[in-house]
Amino acid sequence: MYKISDLKENINILNDTISCPVKGCDLIVDRKRRSGNEGKNFICPKHNILITPSTFIYSTDIENFLWNEKEDKILLEKIYKVKRESRMSSENSEDTLTWNVFRYLEKSELLSALLDEISKNQHKIIDIIYWSYSLKENKSWTFLDEARAEFGEAKNKGSEPDIIIQTDKTIFIIEAKFFSSNKTSGYKETLTKRINKALRLK
Numbered sequence: 001m002y003k004i005s006d007l008k009e010n011i012n013i014l015n016d017t018i019s020c021p022v023k024g025c026d027l028i029v030d031r032k033r034r035s036g037n038e039g040k041n042f043i044c045p046k047h048n049i050l051i052t053p054s055t056f057i058y059s060t061d062i063e064n065f066l067w068n069e070k071e072d073k074i075l076l077e078k079i080y081k082v083k084r085e086s087r088m089s090s091e092n093s094e095d096t097l098t099w100n101v102f103r104y105l106e107k108s109e110l111l112s113a114l115l116d117e118i119s120k121n122q123h124k125i126i127d128i129i130y131w132s133y134s135l136k137e138n139k140s141w142t143f144l145d146e147a148r149a150e151f152g153e154a155k156n157k158g159s160e161p162d163i164i165i166q167t168d169k170t171i172f173i174i175e176a177k178f179f180s181s182n183k184t185s186g187y188k189e190t191l192t193k194r195i196n197k198a199l200r201l202k
């Protein structure tokens with residue numbers, strides 16, 4: 001992973017070209033557009049990244065993680081099987097931010113202290129659900145699957161909170177934001193409409 005100290009403070013984004021964001025690199029690539037990208041080059045071969053106007057993308061997810069251990073690789077492979085979509089190789093990926101922060105806290109046994117601090121209460125963690133994957137159940141979390149069915153969401157297209165932490169007292173639902181807005185369509189009239197229109201399968 002390239003750190004802030006490895007990256008230029010500013011990059012030139014021109015009409016047709018962009019400079020590589022890594023400090024000391026003179027390479028200029030084509031500017032990626034929604035269409036008409038045939039035959040163009042967006043990759044810096046020296047730094048092995050694909051450069052776009054809004055981010056740069058590593059060739060593998062692992063390069064975007066703060067650490068890389070076998071047990072995490074195994075867990076991520078299981079998560080990818082139930083997770084809706086994955087773009088964890090982009091430098092600005094919210095999913096990667098979530099992983100780098102919350103998986104670190106979990107592994108360092110700091111997560112319950114964070115929850116205690118947020119809620120001003122003492123919590124014993126029962127399960128952690130990364131995207132849809134329950135560590136305890138070793139599969140898509142049953143309670144979430146049931147909630148999706150209750151709201152009539154299509155299978156594999158359901159709502160997917162980034163992290164859910166089930167404790168002995170409550171459920172924390174965490175949605176990571178990294179420059180994106182916190183707006184939701186499930187608000188006021190839309191929310192009422194959705195609740196009223198929800199499929200009742202039971």
Ligand SMILES: [Zn+2]
Pocket residue numbers: 020021022025026027044045046047
């Ligand atoms: Zn470069």
